[in-house]
Amino acid sequence: MYSIDEYKNLTSKYGPFASWAIWNYKKESDSLIINQNFDKLHSKFIFLGLNISRPLTNNPWSNFHGGRHDRKLKYACNDNKLRGSYMTDIFKGIDEPQSNKFKNLLTDKIIRKNVEQFNREMKDIKINDNAQFIILGTPTSLLAQCFNNYFKQEYKNRIIYHYHYSYYKLTDKEWVNGLWEKLNINQNFDLTIKKYKLSNII
8 A cells, every 4th residue: 555645656657657457447448546546556466568559648547548458457357356456567658569569679778777667666666575476478478578588687576477468369258267267366257247237337
């Protein structure tokens, strides 16, 4: 948990790049709900992406909110211990959806700059050794390669790898259940979806 001053500081520093695993049930893109629930935020789990695939809105914490596949994150996180988890990309400010093109943009200077920023970011959200990194990619993905080669040296935390939520070969149910299984979350996907439908919020 964070004090109001700590939260304001985090918003100022990382609001344009990162987010938290809290979604408005009726409007997926509404990141303002995070302000209303700042007392629920934590760094027990840190979801990691590679970089943004599209320009973000001017609203703070808009990453991971309102994208084409972000509903899977909402289903997976919004009603269990993952709610309020921190979410960020290891490379900031590079808008490129194609990993091959993105890889060609990386220079030693860009890598070094982002590693330093990531370490400050983790310190600011008050990560500890019990926190778990959730890599939104397989162990062979570019994200995992970059994280393991450049970023993880400072950390002894558990790392969990899971398919990116845009992975087209998995249904919503398969993707969510796969993540829950890795995190020992006992939740029924069908009942979760039913609740959304009954509330007219899906």
